[in-house]
Amino acid sequence: MTNTASIELPGHQLSVQLSDIISARELLDGVIVDTPMEHSRALGRMLGATVHLKAENLQRAGSFKVRGAYVRMARLTDEEKSRGVVAASAGNHAQGVALAAKKLGVEATIFMPRGVALPKLAATRDHGAEVILHGSNVDEALAEAQQFSDDSGAVFIHPFNHTHVVAGQGTIGLEILEQQPDVDTVVMGIGGGGLLAGAAVALKQQAAMQGRTIKLIGVQAENAAAYPPSLAADALVPLKGVRTIADGIAVGRPGEIPFEIIKELVDDVVTVSEDAIAKALIFLMERSKLIVEPAGAVGVAALMEGKLAELGINPRSVVAVLSGGNIDPMLMLRVIQHGLAAADRFLTVKLMLKDRPGELAIISKIIADTDANVIGVDHSRIGGELSMGNVSIVINMETKGSEHSALVLNSLRAEGYEPLVMN
Incomplete structure (x- = not known):
């Protein structure tokens, strides 16, 4: 060196x-x-x-967070560890703290917002932490965690603002x-x-x-x-x-x-x-x-x-x-x-058709001839924009990119249809 x-x-x-x-x-x-x-x-x-x-x-635990959480908690004194730790998170920090606490034999309380994703909630509990659902966002959960720390003496483990x-x-x-x-x-x-x-x-x-x-x-x-x-x-x-x-x-x-x-x-x-x-x-x-x-x-x-x-x-x-x-x-x-829509690989169009037999089959053939893949169709006869005898069709399809999407749209227009792109 x-x-x-x-x-x-x-x-x-x-x-x-x-x-x-x-x-x-x-x-x-x-x-x-x-x-x-x-x-x-x-x-x-x-x-x-x-x-x-x-x-x-x-x-x-699925992210880098366990690195910092473990180092912070491993450097606590025995007296601090005996008081337990508390944190607030909607996911990764919660799992990192919970895993670190389990490894170190420290009691952990994690505050998570009520709308937290169920897989993240389950994973945090599986590591042995007590999870308390509070608030509608992380900021509200964070405030409650800090209050819990003040009241109980548990050491607050910040997700990023600590040298350890x-x-x-x-x-x-x-x-x-x-x-x-x-x-x-x-x-x-x-x-x-x-x-x-x-x-x-x-x-x-x-x-x-x-x-x-x-x-x-x-x-x-x-x-x-x-x-x-x-x-x-x-x-x-x-x-x-x-x-x-x-x-x-x-x-x-x-x-x-x-x-x-x-x-x-x-x-x-x-x-x-x-x-x-x-x-x-x-x-x-x-x-x-x-x-x-x-x-x-x-x-x-x-x-x-x-x-x-x-x-x-x-x-x-x-x-x-x-x-x-x-x-x-x-x-x-x-x-x-x-992401597929942003990459022009997922195309949603709305069309107004005559409510008569065979119209949907015609549309389907036009799309099939362009080699696009229809994955969903929504059909409605009721709506303020519809006149008697018309029907609204929303079609979701997979395409191969922007050029392919343009081909689909141009093919529909060439047959007299007016597709409205809804992506």
């Missing part, structure tokens, strides 16, 4: 250092798994670079460099910032010791992007409303500790649309055979949307972190439909 005495390490005065992350990894030995690094040839062809996916969706949590999350950076030593660009999602901050310390400081640099790009959903305005203002700027399918990173205010590290070490933060996230999730299922939650797919969405090129980055070796795989099946169904 290069002698570091004459090297100015990036972020050398920050609250979390490389030594803290190395120490955290020792604590995690035997607790977590070193998740695989999957080569994505399809993404590589898009970027003209080598692209690997750090499959943290295959981590214990950041150090634990940063262990993923050590694995990335060991598994892909030539990496020059790393892309990952940001919610509160714990994962990105910890990974930034590990990656940037190790790269400096090797005499090279690594670009680190954070990604947020554009409807839950508190970091860009906060970085621009050099102050924490809370969002008034956060609405995104990427619930794992739906955080309205950066954490103070992660923010100080990210503004010092991270090269840039970009945002991606809901459509881009949905398309990335489908891409990962189809091309990499990986089930990833929307928050875990934002890094891939950024690559597919050409965000690196927009930043003027021309990488040779890229790693995108798939931070979690805990997706509710009902949300998965909606995201798949949305």
